[in-house]
Amino acid sequence: GENVGLHLPTLSVQEGDNSIINCAYSNSASDYFIWYKQESGKGPQFIIDIRSNMDKRQGQRVTVLLNKTVKHLSLQIAATQPGDSAVYFCAEKKNFGNEKLTFGTGTRLTIIP
Amino acid sequence: EPEVTQTPSHQVTQMGQEVILRCVPISNHLYFYWYRQILGQKVEFLVSFYNNEISEKSEIFDDQFSVERPDGSNFTLKIRSTKLEDSAMYFCASVGRSEAFFGQGTRLTVV
Numbered sequence: 001g002e003n004v005g006l007h008l009p010t011l012s013v014q015e016g017d018n019s020i021i022n023c024a025y026s027n028s029a030s031d032y033f034i035w036y037k038q039e040s041g042k043g044p045q046f047i048i049d050i051r052s053n054m055d056k057r058q059g060q061r062v063t064v065l066l067n068k069t070v071k072h073l074s075l076q077i078a079a080t081q082p083g084d085s086a087v088y089f090c091a092e093k094k095n096f097g098n099e100k101l102t103f104g105t106g107t108r109l110t111i112i113p
Numbered sequence: 114e115p116e117v118t119q120t121p122s123h124q125v126t127q128m129g130q131e132v133i134l135r136c137v138p139i140s141n142h143l144y145f146y147w148y149r150q151i152l153g154q155k156v157e158f159l160v161s162f163y164n165n166e167i168s169e170k171s172e173i174f175d176d177q178f179s180v181e182r183p184d185g186s187n188f189t190l191k192i193r194s195t196k197l198e199d200s201a202m203y204f205c206a207s208v209g210r211s212e213a214f215f216g217q218g219t220r221l222t223v224v
Contacts, residue, residue, distance in 0.1 A: 044204070
């Protein structure tokens, strides 16, 4: 069946260092991938997205890499800050439109001051 | 910045009781969703809603669940007879073109 999952459940990074969060998916029909950040007691917050016709997309301090050959997605956060501490989820859907999102299990990122 | 709002933020109910969770999506959005997140687990899709009808639902969304948009602004999720395992965070989301905007969630506790 469809599976979107994360390799590591927790990650601790020193403040100022870069972090990389990984995600594997198994549905080769997925066309659109999104990273969400979820702070305690809040809903998922959009960080960055990427379509399957791209392999890299950059935002402010964040970069998403997509490797469709091995069905792997990663989120790189540069120069981490205490406010980056949260749970990060990858999510996928079959197209760019209004289909449902399928979420991975999440990685808890802790920034050590 | 437009946002999705949900009420209540926390609901405690006795097993077997009915609950209604409310959401006000972003005003020009047309697609609406309910997701749930059991504590410490991933976010799971429940149902999607478009043009005043359900467009897709998951196996979690059984006969005990229903959704409606009674007045063109609110989007509600009703659980008719709550079970202990319904305890979770329930998130509403709305979509304009592609990006899903999530509300802050309702924490439902069934006792």
